[in-house]
Amino acid sequence: MPSLNPRDRTAPLLALDAIADGGFAEVEVDLDGDAESLLLYRDGAAVRGWLNICPHAGRRLDWAPGQFLKSKDGHVVCAAHGASFELGDGLCVAGPCKGESLRAVPLTVRDGQVLLA
Numbered sequence: 001m002p003s004l005n006p007r008d009r010t011a012p013l014l015a016l017d018a019i020a021d022g023g024f025a026e027v028e029v030d031l032d033g034d035a036e037s038l039l040l041y042r043d044g045a046a047v048r049g050w051l052n053i054c055p056h057a058g059r060r061l062d063w064a065p066g067q068f069l070k071s072k073d074g075h076v077v078c079a080a081h082g083a084s085f086e087l088g089d090g091l092c093v094a095g096p097c098k099g100e101s102l103r104a105v106p107l108t109v110r111d112g113q114v115l116l117a
């Protein structure tokens with residue numbers, strides 16, 4: 001599993017090509033001294049990221065590390081109780097935390113590598 005050296009926030013998280021367009025990935029990073037799992041979503045040449053923590057009950061969204069559910073409507077679905085989140089802004093549009101949002105983590109893509117912004 002790719003990981004970020006906690007002392008080097010400029011280290012790549014993973015290669016853009018490691019994520020299928022329209023697909024997901026999970027990486028472990030050190031954010032302000034805390035190990036955090038991130039959900040990454042690739043949209044063409046861009047990658048968006050959120051903490052892999054559901055606002056409903058604080059569970060991980062993936063059913064196994066890096067295995068995220070995507071609905072036919074194009075939402076990521078929490079594996080715990082089925083909350084659905086938009087992949088543009090992380091807003092929950094259905095389920096037990098409707099109206100709440102995933103916590104975004106700013107990312108950038110440079111030279112084919114995904115990095116913390």
Ligand code: FES
Nearest residue numbers: 054056057078081
């Ligand atoms: S923890 Fe995600 S829907 Fe309950």
